[in-house]
Amino acid sequence: MKCVKGLGFLWVAVLAAFFALSACDDSSSASSDETGTSSSSVESSDSSVTLSGASAESNGSSDSKNADKDKVNCSALLEETGWSWDVPKECRFNPNIDYGFLSDSRDGQVYRTVKIGDQVWMAENLNFDPGQGGSDENKYDWSWCYNNEPKNCDVAGRLYTWAAAIDSVKLANDIEKPCVCGFYKECTNIEPIQGICPKGWHLPSRSEWDTLFTTVHGWSTAAAKLKAQSGWNGNGNGDDSFGFTAIPSGIRTFSQRFDQVGHYAYFWSSTDAGGAYYGNSAFGIYLIDYDRSRYEKRFGKDGGYSIRCVKDSD
DSSP states (O other), rough: OOOHHHOOOOOHHHHHHHHHHHHHHHHHHHHHHHHHHHHHHHSSSSSSOOOOOOOOOSSSHHHHHHHTTTTTEHHTTTSSSSOOOTTGGGTTTTOOOOOEEEEEEOOOOEEEEEEETTTEEESOOOOOOOOSOOGGOOOBEEEEEEGGOOOHHHOOOEEOOOHHHHHHHHHHSSSSSOOOOOTTTTTOOOOBBTSSSOOOEEEEOOOHHHHHHHHHHHTHHHHOOOOOOOOOOTTTTOOOOTTOOOOOOEEEEESSSSEHHHHHEEEEEEOOOOOOTTTEEEEEEEEETSSSSEEEEETTTBBBBOOEEEEEEO
């Protein structure tokens, strides 16, 4: 009986050891599955990007399929050199830059941002639609998508008159310091101006643009440093080494013609040119496809140009 009883205890010990080993195997197997799932959910370092507004989460097969539909192969799209409206803005960003993000509470749009020196800039053109200017029967357009095609705004942002850029209506209705600005209205000493930029951001002044150019090693090579790595005609791409990602989004002229896409990028400043002769102009900067330099000029306030907002200083 003692021997049988001893064997009983032995069998119990063997069975306990067996179940313990099985539990370890199950635990090891579960850990491996989690690692595998995690690895498979990370995109390989190829040239595919997910379009803005697409969910990065995949909680089911349907969501996963939708996420796949929202991915585009940038390499294939960028085989064609020069400008194309078929290339989404996500393909233009520098993959080596650690961008930040800005969510505009007015319409929910999300923009990439980048810190350059002591400044934080939007790394893409503003695409907020302010609606029409004026009131009642005197309404008028003061911002546009290139060629009046809404889909073009998703690629290159909107083009604004200076009155829209500085939000002249808001300035005129300011209780503490009203200022009538815009077309043939001289408007000085009011900077910084939030203008049409999101809260916490503002339209850059002429001097703030100069600060940017100094930070990227001077105006003579600023265009080469600020232009996107693709999209510029005539071998005019930049190295985008600071992540500003300027694209050649063109203009809307005062004669209501859209022009120069692929060749020029124009950006407003908040600085009025001033004086009786220049009452209808404000300073802006522009980049050209064939040149490494940046240029500054007086833009007619009734033309349509792009906007890059800069973050308010702390």
